[in-house]
Amino acid sequence: xxxxxxxxxxxxxxxxxxxxxxxxxxxxxxxxRLPLDSALEGEGYAYVTVGRYELxxxxxFSFNDGQLLYWNADDNNLVPNGQGFPCGFAYGDxxxxxxxxxxxxxxxxxxxxxxxxQSMLGGIYQVTFVGSNGAGNITPTVKTDGATPAANHQILSxxxxxxxxxVPVAMPEIGTDFDAELTDDAGTAKxxxxxxxxxSDNTYTALILPVPNNG
Numbered sequence: 005x006x007x008x009x010x011x012x013x014x015x016x017x018x019x020x021x022x023x024x025x026x027x028x029x030x031x032x033x034x035x036x037r038l039p040l041d042s043a044l045e046g047e048g049y050a051y052v053t054v055g056r057y058e059l060x061x062x063x064x065f066s067f068n069d070g071q072l073l074y075w076n077a078d079d080n081n082l083v084p085n086g087q088g089f090p091c092g093f094a095y096g097d098x099x100x101x102x103x104x105x106x107x108x109x110x111x112x113x114x115x116x117x118x119x120x121x122q123s124m125l126g127g128i129y130q131v132t133f134v135g136s137n138g139a140g141n142i143t144p145t146v147k148t149d150g151a152t153p154a155a156n157h158q159i160l161s162x163x164x165x166x167x168x169x170x171v172p173v174a175m176p177e178i179g180t181d182f183d184a185e186l187t188d189d190a191g192t193a194k195x196x197x198x199x200x201x202x203x204s205d206n207t208y209t210a211l212i213l214p215v216p217n218n219g
Contacts, residue, residue, distance in 0.1 A: 014052045019043040027057060029075050031089045036075060038109065054109050056095050061105040064172040065163050067098040072160065073107055082107060084161040100174055127214045128160065129153075133195055134167060135176075135203025141187060141194040144210065153193035157186045157212050164208040173206050186212070 017037065024030055024039040031037075038057060043049035060081040067073065067084060074088035075081075082091060082105055091107055098105035129151030131144035144153060159182060164173045178184050181203070183196035195210070197203065 014050070017049055017051055019045050019047050019049055021045055023047070024049050027059070028080055029059070029077075029091065031075070031077055036089055036091055036109070052109075056106060056108045058104050058106050059091075061098055061102055063103070064100065066100045066102075066175045067094040067105050068177065069094055069096050073105070084163075100172070129212050129214065130209060131195075131212060132207060132209050135164075135201070135206045135208060136197050137202045137204040138197075139199035140197045141189040142197060143192060143194050147209070151212075151214075153186055153212065154214070155186055155188035155193055157193065157214050159184055159186070159195070160211045160213050162208050162210050164203075164206045166205055167207045168205070176201065176203060176208075
């Protein structure tokens with residue numbers, strides 16, 4: 005078929021230093037690949053870039069259906085906090101105690117948007133705040149140098165712990181327990197907590213994407 009090589013979502017590669025393991029993602033350039041077999045350094049391997057797979061999950065927090073997940077190549081597991089390479093979207097919920105989660109890999113065609121994605125991810129910043137008892141507009145503490153919270157910036161993920169003990173807590177739901185976007189309260193960007201929650205014993209860290217949700 006002329007210059008046709010093969011489907012865009014699958015390919016053949018040469019295993020890098022350390023080799024590759026079957027169905028343990030690796031990052032090559034701006035692409036996340038899922039090897040279909042194991043291979044030693046220098047050996048060939050087949051891989052895919054799309055599909056739904058059950059992969060190792062980091063502990064200490066839960067995943068929500070549709071949540072953007074990242075691949076932590078150091079620990080070889082899925083994380084929700086941007087400390088890794090964009091991997092895909094959670095397929096179904098995953099409990100805090102779960103050791104695996106299903107993820108729908110980002111389609112390979114997203115590679116054409118990678119420069120924009122990287123610039124957006126590069127602007128992600130981190131804030132912390134203490135929950136309230138009931139409804140409240142909470143002023144967060146910015147933990148990323150140079151970041152400026154603003155109304156309509158999106159909360160991507162949350163992690164929390166009991167303030168007094170440091171023990172991790174179950175994650176509140178973005179869009180239910182906390183609004184998915186920051187609000188403007190008398191000129192200050194704040195986190196909005198729902199009225200039917202009491203999270204005043206807990207401290208939370210949030211990753212914020214500095215673009216409005218136009219959906």
